[in-house]
Amino acid sequence: xxxxxxxxxxxxxxxxxxxxxxxxxxxxxxxxxxxxxxxxxxxxxxxxxxxxxxxxxxxxxxxxxxxxxxxxxxxxxxxxxxxxxxxxxxxxxxxxxxxxxxxxxxxxxxxxxxxxxxxxxxxxxxxxxxxxxxxxxxxxxxxxxxxxxxxxxxxxxxxxxxxxxxxxxxxxxxxxxxxxxxxxxxxxxxxxxxxxxxxxxxxxxxxxxxxxxxxxxxxxxxxxxxxxxxxxxxxxxxxxxxxx
Amino acid sequence: xxxxxxxxxxxxxxxxxxxxxxxxxxxxxxxxxxxxxxxxxxxxxxxxxxxxxxxxxxxxxxxxxxxxxxxxxxxxxxxxxxxxxxxxxxxxxxxxxxxxxxxxxxxxxxxxxxxxxxxxxxxxxxxxxxxxxxxxxxxxxxxxxxxxxxxxxxxxxxxxxxxxxxxxxxxxxxxxxxxxxxxxxxxxxxxxxxxxxxxxxxxxxxxxxxxxxxxxxxxxxxxxxxxxxxxxxxxxxxxxxxxxxxxxxxxxxxxxxxxxxxxxxxxxxxxxxxxxxxxxxxxxxxxxxxxxxxxxxxxxxxxxxxxxxxxxxxxxxxxxxxxxxxxxxxxxxxxxxxxxxxxxxxxxxxxxxxxxxxxxxxxxxxxxxxxxxxxxxxxxxxxxxxxxxxxxxxxxxxxxxxxxxxxxxxxxxxxxxxxxxxxxxxxxxxxxxxxxxxxxx
Numbered sequence: 111x112x113x114x115x116x117x118x119x120x121x122x123x124x125x126x127x128x129x130x131x132x133x134x135x136x137x138x139x140x141x142x143x144x145x146x147x148x149x150x151x152x153x154x155x156x157x158x159x160x161x162x163x164x165x166x167x168x169x170x171x172x173x174x175x176x177x178x179x180x181x182x183x184x185x186x187x188x189x190x191x192x193x194x195x196x197x198x199x200x201x202x203x204x205x206x207x208x209x210x211x212x213x214x215x216x217x218x219x220x221x222x223x224x225x226x227x228x229x230x231x232x233x234x235x236x237x238x239x240x241x242x243x244x245x246x247x248x249x250x251x252x253x254x255x256x257x258x259x260x261x262x263x264x265x266x267x268x269x270x271x272x273x274x275x276x277x278x279x280x281x282x283x284x285x286x287x288x289x290x291x292x293x294x295x296x297x298x299x300x301x302x303x304x305x306x307x308x309x310x311x312x313x314x315x316x317x318x319x320x321x322x323x324x325x326x327x328x329x330x331x332x333x334x335x336x337x338x339x340x341x342x343x344x345x346x347x348x349x350x351x352x353x354x
Numbered sequence: 355x356x357x358x359x360x361x362x363x364x365x366x367x368x369x370x371x372x373x374x375x376x377x378x379x380x381x382x383x384x385x386x387x388x389x390x391x392x393x394x395x396x397x398x399x400x401x402x403x404x405x406x407x408x409x410x411x412x413x414x415x416x417x418x419x420x421x422x423x424x425x426x427x428x429x430x431x432x433x434x435x436x437x438x439x440x441x442x443x444x445x446x447x448x449x450x451x452x453x454x455x456x457x458x459x460x461x462x463x464x465x466x467x468x469x470x471x472x473x474x475x476x477x478x479x480x481x482x483x484x485x486x487x488x489x490x491x492x493x494x495x496x497x498x499x500x501x502x503x504x505x506x507x508x509x510x511x512x513x514x515x516x517x518x519x520x521x522x523x524x525x526x527x528x529x530x531x532x533x534x535x536x537x538x539x540x541x542x543x544x545x546x547x548x549x550x551x552x553x554x555x556x557x558x559x560x561x562x563x564x565x566x567x568x569x570x571x572x573x574x575x576x577x578x579x580x581x582x583x584x585x586x587x588x589x590x591x592x593x594x595x596x597x598x599x600x601x602x603x604x605x606x607x608x609x610x611x612x613x614x615x616x617x618x619x620x621x622x623x624x625x626x627x628x629x630x631x632x633x634x635x636x637x638x639x640x641x642x643x644x645x646x647x648x649x650x651x652x653x654x655x656x657x658x659x660x661x662x663x664x665x666x667x668x669x670x671x672x673x674x675x676x677x678x679x680x681x682x683x684x685x686x687x688x689x690x691x692x693x694x695x696x697x698x699x700x701x702x703x704x705x706x707x708x709x710x711x712x713x714x715x716x717x718x719x720x721x722x723x724x725x726x727x728x729x730x731x732x733x734x735x736x737x738x739x740x741x742x743x744x745x746x747x748x749x750x751x752x753x754x755x756x757x758x759x760x761x762x763x764x765x766x767x768x769x770x771x772x773x774x775x776x777x778x779x780x781x782x783x784x785x786x787x788x789x790x791x792x793x794x795x
Contacts, residue, residue, distance in 0.1 A: 115492070116605075116606045117605050117606065118489070118605065118606055118607055118608055118610070133612060134448075136781040137661065166563075181580065192709060210622060211766040238451075238452055238455075238489075238606070239450070239451050239452070239455070240450070240455045240458075240753060241453060249461075261449070262789065263490060264450065264451040265700055267451075267491070267493075271493060272681075274475075275681040275682075276681075276684045278648055279681065279683070279684060280684070281669055281677075282648070282669050282673075282674060282682075283694065283695060283732065285669060286671040294684055294685055295684055297686075298683075298684035298685070301686075301718060308409040308410065309409075309446060311409060312408070312409040312410075312430075313410070313441075313447070313449055314449065315405070315429075315430040315431045315434075316405060316431075316434055316435065316438060316439070316511075317438075317460040317463055317507070317511055318431050318434050318435075318460055318463030318464065318511065319459075319463055320431045320463075324462045324463060324465060325465060325466075325467070325468060325471075326468075327458040327460060327461065327468060327471040327475065328466060329456075329474060339514055342427075
């Protein structure tokens with residue numbers, strides 16, 4: 111089974127052209143990854159959060175944050191231990207706990223991770239998968255590659271759905287979800303994911319897929335603002351990229 | 355004419371499933387094959403579409419002809435012009451996250467013009483009453499709606515031979531009749547089922563029973579269908595629902611129509627059987643999830659022996675057998691699944707016998723029907739005062755359905771059965787609840 115993350119709303123970002131949005135997401139992510147300075151990275155993270163709040167609302171934005179919370183905690187806990195030979199900020203006796211450089215680098219990792227997660231989540235929440243495929247094909251990405259990307263994008267929420275079903279099944283059976291059941295549920299999830307490979311290949315071929323280029327049932331209508339939107343999609347990330 | 359001769363099939367390292375299966379299907383003369391779960395119906399469908407040998411390392415031999423065309427000589431994508439199947443597990447059949455996209459894919463593979471595709475999509479959505487779900491997320495559809503989507507996709511492939519693998523399961527009575535009407539329009543039809551439905555009467559030209567790898571003419575059982583009596587006198591516990599309300603909406607849909615569920619009053623006593631029926635998407639499974647505590651109610655009360663019980667407690671009071679059994683199984687083997695709830699290996703062994711299961715089987719390799727039996731066996735061991743069977747009768751025989759119900763009732767469980775089966779509904783002895791567009795009557 112597949113599942114999408116698209117949420118129907120009428121926000122500014124929803125109305126933004128899918129091709130421009132795809133370009134914006136990619137350039138924004140590159141600019142954020144490449145950003146070496148504190149303020150540009152912070153601004154970009156805040157922009158992605160603001161866009162999310164205005165496009166899908168507080169509840170969905172909070173859910174997006176909850177999904178990455180565990181990784182955020184790991185970054186906060188482990189990153190400060192990285193650079194041992196820099197200026198110390200906190201130390202216990204002669205043991206340096208956190209250095210200035212390691213604190214800076216962990217904050218930067220955090221900004222980049224949160225910003226990229228939000229901007230990609232936003233793409234999937236404001237565009238249907240088939241529209242992302244349409245945009246990819248517009249940029250001459252091959253039919254097979256676009257299909258693979260679309261199936262992968264819809265597989266992630268589907269596996270997350272499957273995982274929640276397993277946890278639900280365990281809770282119904284045991285009355286609670288114990289830590290000891292985490293391993294079997296993860297194994298079951300991996301088995302399901304592996305099983306999906308021949309099943310999906312089989313289903314695709316049974317519906318006639320050969321890998322050859324095929325016409326799409328979706329097309330682009332007239333969009334008078336596409337040039338402006340494309341321009342914005344390039345200028346905004348570029349401005350951040352040049353801000354050092 | 356479709357002609358299958360001396361079909362043999364075996365999976366790697368396993369015994370032959372068919373030894374010399376032969377079958378003829380004539381134009382406009384639909385054929386029905388009935389068998390117990392795990393006898394090879396789905397394997398037969400996979401062998402004919404070519405996926406058994408290509409994707410499941412099965413050895414297939416014999417011949418399969420449409421008039422003079424050797425279908426076994428064609429690769430899967432080419433063969434789909436002549437033969438295609440509906441998938442038994444509707445969850446497994448879905449490839450795309452949007453209803454429209456799911457139907458569009460086979461049309462794109464047929465290289466239709468864009469306008470033709472759009473017309474065809476609308477036509478198929480209308481035919482299967484899915485127009486309102488055009489932009490809906492496929493994961494948010496009910497079981498019956500997923501089934502209809504799968505059938506619409508099959509029509510979009512447009513083969514000569516349509517194989518319907520347990521396609522009537524999860525469909526409401528009115529949709530079962532409609533599906534038969536739609537089948538009349540197809541050239542060649544092969545239906546695979548686990549029991550002889552009430553609706554099949556006078557439809558099929560020939561009916562066979564698949565048993566021990568061979569086909570035999572099906573003999574209609576003369577034994578009257580007897581529903582087990584409720585175990586009156588065992589009423590020790592009561593689950594009462596009053597003024598229950600719940601609402602949800604499809605998040606991907608342009609039209610934000612909220613689905614509202616209301617249950618003015620409902621009472622389930624242990625040791626008694628109840629039946630819940632209604633159209634697809636009426637809210638039967640949602641009600642089951644609310645009773646079990648998987649979903650959180652918006653208003654109203656649910657009490658157990660007169661005392662209010664929260665979601666967490668209800669999870670331990672009510673056994674809920676999901677519509678799709680595989681969503682409830684997560685351990686590698688049948689033995690592991692049963693041992694996860696048994697107090698001893700002997701108990702697991704005894705229950706496996708009772709539910710006709712083999713302890714050494716791998717759960718992922720079980721047939722849909724066998725998975726249902728395992729799901730029922732797990733909750734049988736847990737022995738809770740109440741149980742909800744969500745369309746447990748699909749993919750298993752009437753005999754097995756009745757034996758499951760009897761086993762649970764004998765233990766003193768109050769069983770709420772969700773079913774679309776006219777035969778079960780008409781002969782049901784207990785109280786019947788009707789769900790109409792989210793309202794329990």
